[in-house]
Amino acid sequence: MTTTITAAVFTDEVLVRAAGLVKDSYRPVWTGASGEESTGESVARHLEAAAGLLEADGWIHTYHHGRAASTALPAIESMSTEEMVREVLREVREETAATAPRTLSMALDHVAHGGEGDADTRDVAYEVLTLVVRALTGHEQARATAWAERLQRTHQDVTALLGAGARFARTYGPGVAEAPQAA
Secondary structure (H helix, E strand, O other): OOOOOOHHHOOHHHHHHHHHHHHHOOOOOOEOOOOOEOOHHHHHHHHHHHHHHHHHHOEOOOOOOOOOHHHHOOOHHHOOHHHHHHHHHHHHHHHOOOOOOEOHHHHHHHHHOOOOOOHHHHHHHHHHHHHHHHHHHOOOOOOHHHHHHOOOOOHHHHHHHHHHHHHHHHHHOOOOOOOOOOO
8 A cells, every 4th residue: 555645744843853853963964065055045946956857757766777788789799880889879868868757866966967956955955855854754864765765655755855855945944034943
């Protein structure tokens, strides 16, 4: 039986618990590998762009490496070098198509390289999603990517998580005029 996680599951109470986890974090949540802080708004935009990619192109639990090469390609012995290179490039193009369904991780990474985010907002977005999942599950070792890859997870669940992460970033992230205090 599949239980869908709706946006209603990611309540304000869950976000307040996540804010408490930020306070207890041993390292700065909002600072990326560049050493610079990302605003809550920039992280929220990154998360929303990732949700947009998943909506447009589809979502998958985990990356599927496609069919086996031995069944996909013609016998190498019968191909010229030019034909072989052409076939390999065609296969690579199909495997890496921009419109292929994505995992949560792939969507966040593609946004980082697509102009709507960068490596810092991607890394902070991962952390924000993980904090929200930890607050939801109550488990301190929970990770957003593992949560999204569970077999019972649905596209709607992952979209709800991304939406909750964006709400959290806008509410508690740097650059918010007066962020509500966590209990």
